Amino acid sequence: MQNHDKKFQIKVGLAEMLKGGVIMDVTTADQAKIAEDAGAAAVMALERVPADIRVQGGVARMAALEKIQEIQETVQIPVMAKCRIGHIAEARMLQALEVDFVDESEVLTPADDENHVNKHGFDVPFVCGCRNLGEALRRIGEGAAMIRTKGEAGSGDIVEGVRHMRAVQRGIRTLGILDQHELMAYAKEIQAPYEWVCWVAEHGRLPVPNFAAGGIATPADAALVMELGAESVFVGSGIFKANDPDRRAKAIVQAVTHWQDPSKLLEISKGLGEAMSGLDSGKLTTEEMLSRRGW
Amino acid sequence: MFFGWRVQAPDQKAGFEFPKMLKDQHVIGVLALQGAFEAHRGVFRRLGVSSVLVRTANELEAVDALLLPGGESSAMLRLMEPQELFVRIRKRIDSGLPVLATCAGVILLAKKVTPHQQSLGALDVDIERNAYGRQVFSSVEALHFSPQYQGDNAGEAVFIRAPRVTRVGEGVETLAWRGDDPVLLRSPGILAATFHPELGKGTVIHELFLREIERQGR
DSSP: HHHHHHHHHHHHHHHHHTTTSEEEEEHHHHHHHHHHHHHSSEEEEEEOOOOHHHOOOOOSSSSHHHHHHHHHHSSSSOEEEETTOOHHHHHHHHHTTSSSSEETTSSSSSSSSSOOOOOOSSSEEEEEEEHHHHHHHHHHHHHEEEEEEOOOTTTTOOOHHHHHHHHHHHHHHHHSSOOOGGHHHHHHTTTTTHHHHHHHHHHHSSSOOEOOOOOSHHHHHHHHHTTTOOEEEEEEEETTTOHHHHHHHHHHHHHSSSSHHHHHHHHTTTOOOOOOOOOOOGGGGGOOGGGGOOO | OOTTTOOOOTTTTOOOOOOOHHTOOOOOOEESSSHHHHHHHHHHHHTOOOOOEEEEEEHHHSEEEEEEEEEOOHHHHHHHTTTTHHHHHHHHTTOOOEEEEEHHHHHHHHEESSSSOOOOOEEEEEEEEEEEOSGGOEEEEOOETTOOOSSOOEEHHHHHHHEEEEEEEETOOOEEEEETTTEEEEEEEEEEESSGGGGGSSSSSHHHHHHHHHHHHH
């Protein structure tokens, strides 16, 4: 096995281990502990949850390094952190800090409005957001070891997440019925690397794990995106903006495991208190939509 | 393309043939609370052996062997609690249910875990979580094998934020090492690997487990 292949195998390996689990946004070590005790498979360290970034505005950057370290020292599960799209230096610093995964995320203010980081050169694995198959394969072409559909972060509204997951799955199914001679034209149409288009056409799935993010606020939302083909979920504002984060976190963890069992979902979803209030993402302007960042 | 290692044609049988009894009657359960359970099912499929997912105590009762996959052990523990699955699994293993555990699965099986967390205690080893460091220290390593190991060469092993076995009890055999660290262990009916045989192309660790099931069945 060549060195490059090995490195990629190790990166995708961690993504494989996170399947069927929940990755929770946390801003403090205390929240990280609550997440771990609730059964989170990993935590995402950030300065403000997306709902607060929306309200407060300003430039959203990589979290304070001391904060990330404190979280790393508090939990045993993997610690992820976000860097701005195209911010090579933030990504390098997060690698030096030994975070377990870097999320090159549209939730932060982009540092480069044309280019994403070339992720092949890093030892730390990257996860990136996407809205459709073309965007997913562009990120994988750059070296992403995990893909998450973007959804609309901080909205508590699942409609964008559903739209993006459906778009990815529809793209994969479309490739399944195309003739081999049609693949280059399709690659051109969705602006994706030809080799990866061929790979997906052959295997009928993405070459890296495909998780869902953005707008998941209830166990039912989590079960819905699993039903649509997500292999795991990221929950941001949905937990710590709800009025009983601890119970909601546990319930969403259960829902991701038992999404096929409606009676279990009923049991899980009782007595959780109020969910985050949420925003109708249909009423957001294009500028307000975080999912439109990146390409 | 650089994905040759992850993918094989589905249902492609290996050359190794198992006794008919194993294929027809034994149901292999894969604990599917969280983690790499689908990858393990893929290996069994390549061996021509079917498997079922286990998420509840009822599903556990229907299986004759159990696989504990890699993932996050603390997440799996939390998911075992509400349905008392933890107690049921321990009872079944105590009464002879064969088990293959990988990575986090070995943490679940160990006697003692550092830092402390609950465990099944079915395999007499002590273990330390994330002992080789965070993800940037995850690696692919060559193993060396004991003379007792009678399988084919398992080749290189993938370690992801792997645990380290710090004590091996009497009655537990070490079949392979990474440097000085035991990474493949066996006690009657139990096979445990701190690495990820499900991430490679190979099937030898799963084959070894099927032989162990057969041995216990005699």
